[in-house]
Amino acid sequence: MDALVERIRSSTVNGRLPCPAAFRIAAELGITPLEVGEKATQLGIKISRCQLGLFGYDDLGSKGVVTPMKDVPERLKAEITAHLVDGRLPCEAAWEIAKKLKLGKVQVSGAAEALGIKISSCQLGCFS
Known part of the structure; x- marks a missing residue:
């Protein structure tokens, strides 16, 4: 098993790869985040915990955690x-x-x- 596959599989939480972990793997292996995401997809592993809060928060009862800012500076x-x-x-x-x-x-x-x-x-x- 190659290092990327091993790192992805060992970093999953409840069968999903958290976005922060995907970026950490990319940095540690010197590859792009896209390469990590594509490999996860090939392995049938979904990304969770989007760092922009857009998706992957099903465990909290919602898809995302973004709320519109009241007053945008x-x-x-x-x-x-x-x-x-x-x-x-x-x-x-x-x-x-x-x-x-x-x-x-x-x-x-x-x-x-x-x-x-x-x-x-x-x-x-x-x-x-």
Whole structure:
């Protein structure tokens, strides 16, 4: 069994691979997160605990945990708007915005939700 398969299988929780674990595996093996996501899919293992809060929270009784932000600060709105691709915010851009503005990733997706903007292009390949 190759190292990637072994790492994915040993990192599952309740038969699913948490998003943070997938990113950790990618960093440790020096591969892209997409490679980890694709291999998990080939193995029939679903990704859980999306770090943007979009999916994989079935154990909490809901698909995702994102709630629209009540008041989106202008700076955050400007960053989101500047990173749109075809009217959507790519996952990787949401992560970059969170890091730049020192916000939680779920805060960025909550702001996008409040602005009526969908997140696209999951770095693990879960959605386009």
